[in-house]
Structures are given as structure tokens and as C-alpha cells.
Amino acid sequence: MxxxxxxxxxxxxxxxxxxxxxxxxxxxxxxxxxxxRGGCPLARLAAVFFIAYGMTAGGVLFGGLAAVLSRTPPVPFMLRLAEDLKYWAVMAAVGGTITALKSLEEGVFGGRPGELLKGLALLGAAFLGAALAAQHLAWALRDPTRG
Known part of the structure; x- marks a missing residue:
């Protein structure tokens, strides 16, 4: 041949x-x-987790720099910013709102439970990464003298 x-x-x-x-x-x-088939599922979950973590942590750290430069108290500003950035980081990590919703729609209405589970796992990994970054920053920014 x-x-x-x-x-x-x-x-x-x-x-x-x-x-x-x-x-x-x-x-x-x-x-x-x-x-x-779209790559290794665990690698995709890890990538989504760390993208959400990095976006939240990096955004808060650069936001803290902006707060210092604008002479506002950085710690309360950074804590507020961490809560606001979590949701943006989740949507950016899963590839935008449209693809995540399409994946969930295929699972629910298309009769493809594998797609539904994959979409929920990606959203869960992104939420976990963003929430963990916000929690780590809150721990790092707390006042050690107050306990």
C-alpha cells in the first residue's frame, strides 16, 4: 500500500x-x-482552576497597586475587589458565558448527560479556583494583631 x-x-x-x-x-x-476528543479532561479542569485562581489573585494584586497609587486604603479595596473579580474570573476561565451555557444546554435539553457533567465540573473547578484565590488573599491581608 x-x-x-x-x-x-x-x-x-x-x-x-x-x-x-x-x-x-x-x-x-x-x-x-x-x-x-478534546484533550485530557483532568488537564482541562486544572487549567480552568488555575486560570480562575490567577485572574482573581492577579487582578486583586494589581488593583491593590492602583489603590496605593490613588491614595485609597488598599486592604478594604482589595477585599472588595476580590469578591467582585471572582465571577468575572469564572466566566473567563470557562471560555466565556456563551460556550458554558451552550454546554449546559446540550446536556439538559440535548439528552447528553456527559456534556452536562463536563460543564458542571468545569464551572465547579473555576468557582473553586476563584474562591480559593479570594480566600487566600483575605488570609494574607488580615491584620495579625486582631486575631
Whole structure:
């Protein structure tokens, strides 16, 4: 059997046609199959968690810098900002409001419970990351003399 290779196969490390993929070693074929299915679910959950955590923590820290530069008390400003940024960080981490809602809609009305569970898990990971960042910042910003 002769496999015809063109320039697109030379540029891409993951060929699309099954004939070329059949000549690849088994681990490489598994990677290609996982990429077609959307990647590793645990890696996506971890990415969503840390994106929400980083957006909340980074936004609050830079907001605290803005509060110092504008001569307002930074600690109350940062605590308020942490509560406000949590929800924005969740929506940004799951890819925007439309994709998250579409995923949940497919699960509920499309009869695909796997999509519903995946959407709920992503939202849960994002909420957990943002809430944990806000809690860590609240602990770091508390006054140690008050207890």
C-alpha cells in the first residue's frame, strides 16, 4: 500500500488521514485520538482552576497597586475587589458565558448527560479556583494583631 505525502503532512506533526496514522507508533496514535476528543479532561479542569485562581489573585494584586497609587486604603479595596473579580474570573476561565451555557444546554435539553457533567465540573473547578484565590488573599491581608 502506497501512502502519498504532501506538504501539509510534513508541516503537521499530527496527520489527519487514517492511512498515515496507522504507520505511527501506538502511543502517538493515542495522543492523536485524545486530541480529536478534546484533550485530557483532568488537564482541562486544572487549567480552568488555575486560570480562575490567577485572574482573581492577579487582578486583586494589581488593583491593590492602583489603590496605593490613588491614595485609597488598599486592604478594604482589595477585599472588595476580590469578591467582585471572582465571577468575572469564572466566566473567563470557562471560555466565556456563551460556550458554558451552550454546554449546559446540550446536556439538559440535548439528552447528553456527559456534556452536562463536563460543564458542571468545569464551572465547579473555576468557582473553586476563584474562591480559593479570594480566600487566600483575605488570609494574607488580615491584620495579625486582631486575631
Amino acid at each position: 502506497h501512502v502519498q505525502v504532501n506538504e501539509t503532512h510534513l508541516l503537521s506533526p499530527f496527520p489527519d488521514d487514517a492511512e498515515t496514522a496507522a504507520y505511527l507508533p501506538l502511543p502517538r496514535r493515542r495522543v492523536m485520538a485524545r486530541q480529536r
